[in-house]
Amino acid sequence: MIDLRSLQTFHAVALLGGFHKAAEKLHTSQPAVSARIAQLEQQLKGRLFERDKRGCYLTTQGRELLNYAERMLALETEMVEAVAGRKGLSGTVSLGASDTIVHTWLSDLLKLLNQEYPEITLDVVVDSTANMTAGLTDCTLDIALLMGPVNAGNAENLPLCSYPISWIKSPDLEITSDPPSLLELAAYPIITFARNTRPYWQLKEMFAREGVHKARLFSNSSLSSIVRMAVDGIGIAAIPEHVVLEEIASGKLHVIETPYEMPVMSFTASFTERADMPLNRIVAQLAQKVAAAYWRV
Secondary structure: OOHHHHHHHHHHHHHHOOOHHHHHHHHHHHHHHHHHHHHHHHHHHOEEEEEEEEEEEOOHHHHHHHHHHHHHHHHEEEHHHHHHHHHHHHHHEEEEOOOHHOOOOHHHHHHHHHHOOOEEEEEEEEOHHHHHHHHHOOOOOEEEEEEEEOOOOEEEEEEEEEEEEEEEEEEOOOOOOOOOHHHHOOOOEEOOOOHHHHHHHHHHHHHOOOOOOOOEEEEEEEOHHHHHHHHHHOOEEEEEHHHHHHHHOOOOOOEEEEOOOEEEEEEEEEEEOOEOOOOOHHHHHHHHHHHHHHOOO
């Protein structure tokens, strides 16, 4: 009798293209994955994968089995939801999140997930949009809250929120003009996101359009570090004011109002619909709910 765990293992190998990657995804050992595939091949009287140095590929029998495996895994989820309700759903979700989401409403999402789906285990990864997009493509991430949309493969994108970038400074930094010009702002280091991000290049282009060619953009991959540098008066931060609401309320930081149209960071919950991961859409929809609630506060 073929059991569901063997089908889950087979599906993971087929999806990820390798036994080692499947073992990591399933939190088991590669020999255990190999043993389950060998058992399936024995039961079905044929090879399911062809292997070479680049990975493994489905045979004709493997492709046929994949259709049935996806249907059975989907049916298992439907059965659990029908009998036990959504709280009966379990599994591990690899959740990627951008630093901006971490500093705003990610904790609210994690609390809600724990309340409504107590059997879910989360692997949370905080990373750049580029790395998370790659993670979605190679299935090392199940869902990502990032600056989207993601156009790779058959990824689905649910809109979450948009944050305009603001100029943020310590009250110790003196700027006499109100509002100041970009040339006046450029007298200080401009501390913002990493070089490979959309906001960094949008800011660089903004200064170039105004003829300000000597602006010093200090790129930083850590939002916490950017905030710390702004509080310490090292320069002017170009980040969403939503990530420093507490510092603004306490007077540690001020928003500089300018007439310039600022870049906007738009975020999506991006994922791929998969039979073995019904939780992907559930988590994405909950992220939408939490993001909307955050804006209403």
